[in-house]
Amino acid sequence: MPLATTRRTGLVDQVIGQLRAAISDGEWPVGQRIPTEAALAETLGVSRNTVREAVRALAHGGLLEVRQGDGTYVRATSEVSGAIRRLCGSELRDILQVRRGLEVEGARLAAAARTEEDLRQLTELLAARQRAQEAREFDDFVRADTEFHLAVVQSGHNELLTELYRGITEAVIASVAATSHDHLTEQVxxxxxxxxxxxxxxxPGRAAAEAGGFLDQLLVREESESPRPTP
Incomplete structure (x- = not known):
């Protein structure tokens, strides 16, 4: 991992920045255990207390998860994603509802603002999704489907909406994976x-309806399979 020895001013902030970069750049993927406190202190040339404070700050922001007796794991790639994960928890319906709000508007904007290059990328990603479905390649299908939905939002050229959607990347991947088995077995x-x-x-109107329609199907299935407990 390309961490550099830090300067002696603002050490905690510098370590936070380097650890955050290692996470956001994919050096440490979600679910992976990061190096030990002692190893990080040696690599960065700082005290273990400095590392401990930085890790505590990133855990508070939702990027890391400290598991007592086991180590520290990457939980999310950004503070926004970490916050969404805390809000959504493991409730699939919550994730689908958040996706619906962002993807419907993303599709509406995409229909109005997409470029020919956007359209080419969307066509390629949808073809890759179809190939993965026909080959019943689960991981490839999840990846292509997730990338397609992100590309739709990006095609609207609204930077804030795109960043918000990027912030729930892990939740989107989880929801796609949770709802993809039926796609590959041809049940749905x-x-x-x-x-x-x-x-x-x-x-734009039709694009919004199409984006909301398939998520509504998934939400109906989720509600029928896992009804919310009565208060």
């Missing part, structure tokens, strides 16, 4: 050809 087929056609045809 939820395609995105209509969404792509609406974006290509610059039809």
């Amino acid at each position: 087929h939820i395609g995105h050809d209509g969404l792509l056609a609406a974006i290509a045809g610059r039809d």
Whole structure:
């Protein structure tokens, strides 16, 4: 991991910055245990107390999770993602509802603002999703589906909306994985050809309806399979 020896001023903030960069750049992926406190202190040339404070700050922000007796693990790639994960927890319906709010508006904007390059990328990602589904390649399907939805939001060219959506990346991946098995066993087929056609045809209303429609299907299934307890 390319960590550099820190200067002697603002050490905690410097260590926080370097650890955050290692997480956001993918050096430490979500779910991985980071090096020990002693190893980080030696690599960075700081005291273990400095490392401990930095780790505590990142754990408070939701990026790291300290497991007593086991180590410290990467929990999210950004503070926004960490906050969303804390809010959503493991409730699939919560994640799907948040996705619906962001993706419907993202699709509406994409239909109005997409470029030819955006359209080319969306077409390629949807083709990759289809190939993975036909080959029943679970990991490839989850990756292609997740990338397609992010590309739709990016095609709206609203930087704030895109950053908000990036912030729930881990939650989106988890929801796609949780709802993808039926796609691959052909019990359920939820395609995105209509969404792509609406974006290509610059039809914001139809794009929003297509984006909301498939998520509504997933939400109905989730509600029927896991009803929320009565208060």
